[in-house]
Amino acid sequence: MSRRLISRRHFLGLPLTFLLAPHVAWPARGWAATTSEERKRTYTADVGILYGLLSFRLDGALSEAIDRAAGHYQVTIAGEGDGIANRIESRGLLRDGRWVPLEGRSWFSVKGRESRSEVRYDWVRRTVEYHFRGETFFLRRLRIGDDLVQVPEGVHVDDSISATLNYADGVWPARVDGSYETYLVRRKRMDNEGPDDVQRLYRAELVPFALKVDADPVSGKPTALCDLTGFSSWAKKGEPARVTFGRDRRPELMSMSLILGTSVKIELRSV
Incomplete structure (x- = not known):
């Protein structure tokens, strides 16, 4: 499989990692019943771009x-289709009653455009080391980001997988209005950035990520x-x-x- 390099990591990456994270719903703080667990699942992602002019289907x-006694997890996600592929690797640990990420790597390819990211979390120094390299989708302009971000005291930082685990396990506390908020690291960019806009140098930053959960009527x-x-x-x-x-x-x-007539639908199935 070719590994040239996209910058559409969050175009498909964020929903994939959020939805495809390990979904083990243990009772909150009641994890002693099972010390370790291994699971396998399958997923399908359907992507349409430019109102269906380009369409992709990815199966993975x-x-x-997950070792609850040792307090760590490791996840691998890999899929491939005609003109589309992805691979995500993540590991983390249990810290102060919540899952936190230690290292995450992702690679995505859409129509020959590829993106690659690597993020490391140091909870002793409270830093996040961020590396990203990729091309824009239409004009294949290169984006590169390398940075080290300090995590303030009292701020909880997740990646998509640890956030999903924390919600499933009931250890991500809801706010007064019933919503859930955490912080994620991202490539710092202009608010009006277009799909092919490029800056000379990219930094990283921590930004809030919120979920508002309600019952479907x-x-x-x-x-x-x-x-x-x-x-x-x-x-x-x-x-x-x-x-x-x-x-x-x-x-x-x-x-x-999404913009430009783009849509993404991801379904997860138990094996």
Whole structure:
């Protein structure tokens, strides 16, 4: 498989990692019943660009290994289709009653454009080391970002996988209004950045990420709305991604409507 390098990591990457993270819904702080667990799942992602002029279907598998006694997890996600492929590797640990990431790597390819990122978290020094390299989708302009970000005391930082674990396990406390908020690291960019806009140098920054969860009026299942405009220049203002969870707080479906007639739908299945 070719490994040239896109900068559409968050175009497909954020919904993939959020939805495809390990979905083990253990009772909050009641993890002694099972010390370790390994699971495998499959997923399908359907992507349409330019009102269906370009369409892609990706089929993949997820493998997870979680050791509750030792307090760590490791996840591998890999998929491939005609003109599209992805691979995500993540590991983390249990710290102060919540899952936190230690290292995450991702690689995505869409129509020959590739992106690659690597993020390391040091919880002793409270720093996040961020590296990103990729091409824009249409003009294949190169974006490169390398930075070290300090994490302030009292700020909880997740990646998509640790956030999903914390929600599923009930250890991500809700705010007064019932929403959930954490912080993620992202490539720092202009608010009006277009799909092919490029800066000479990119830094990283911590930004809030929020979930507003309500019961679906028809199915009764928990449904969350996620504003992704802070993470992708493809996201639409006022049109958040929609995530449907099972009754066990595990994600089942994610749908997104993006700019330029782009849509993403991801479904997760148990093996």
